[in-house]
Amino acid sequence: MITALLPNLYQLRLPLPFALNHVNVYLLRDSQGWTVVDTGLHTSAAETGWQTAFAELGIAPHQIHTIVLTHFHPDHFGMAGWLHERSGARVLLAPREIALAEEVWIHRADHDDPSLRHFLRHGMPVELVKQVVGAIALLRAGTRPHPPLTPLPAGTWLTMGERRFITIHAPGHSDGQLIFYAPDDRLALVGDQVLQKITPHIGVWPESDPDPLRKYLASLRELATLDVDLALPGHGKTIAAWQERIAELQHHHQNRLEAMLRAVQDGAETAFTVAQRVFDVERFTPHEARFAIAETIAHLELLVADGMLERHDDEALVRYRPRVSFANL
DSSP, X not given: OEEEEETTEEEEEEEOSSSXXXXXXXXXXXXXXXXXXXXXXXXXXXXXXXXXXXXXXXXXXXXXEEEEOSOOOHHHHTTHHHHHHHHOOEEEEXXXXXXXXXXXXXXXXXXXXXXXXXXXXXXXXXXXHHHHHHHHHHHHHTTOSOOOOEEOOXXXXXXXXXXXXXXXXXXXSSXXXXXXXXXXXXXXXXXXXXXXXXXXXXXXXXXXXXXXXXXXXXXXXXXXXXXXXXXXXXXXXXXXXXXXXXXXXXXXXXXXHHHHHHHHHTTOOSHHHHHHHHSOGGGSOHHHHHHHHHHHHHHHHHHHHTTSEEXXXXXXXXXXXXXXXXXXX
């Protein structure tokens, strides 16, 4: 579905085969042609979506001169190679995200996936871990073909759709994620950093920063200072009440930290057992379960770093326990 949002700026909603059933990508027109921001997961349904968009907007693929990716996750990165093959467009991605894309989508295709050990050590049952690793392999297929990537550092000014945007590093959801802010228009393309209805996933993965939630919360504080009238997210509806939505996300994570701290104090020890207390894990698909456990680890690791919990790692299993105070000795 194509929606005209502003002059020379369109939103295309592409299907995803998950509970979160769509991703928003953006097309911006200028005198030289088109810039695309994010691309969708590579499926036959998404190919149809792109072909329909080309027809409705009268775009010949060679008119796309630039593809800009907010981050390396497959629903944003996945069709960049398909679009590049048809357009010859340059594909821009943050340097850290290029390294992550190469590690997760290319290198691991020929090696054992470290997600296996990662989730086992955090208490996930073996059979569920095998299903999770299989789901990741299917996602990897949805990123092919892989395009040549050009580094896009934070702090770079880009002209897209006749508007000038500055790239802003917005970590947490993905280590090197970039969002794009046009101060003259009070407009932001925000990837998955701020979403209107759901909370962005913040999780610890084998390849990720070990304390992503702290960086995410710091990023939200910085982003709240921007003058934004309209934010365009990677999923869901556009965001008009910028500061209010950021405050809701901050409140959500404070509540989630408190819930996970209570779960450990009540006897849950592994990330998996904590997640069982906080989420309805048994009803989740393997795709959803891996996000729940990774998010649980992120919250528990922040509580460890802040001195609220202790982390016990015996190489086979990671356990979290209430911090022992001197008063209890």
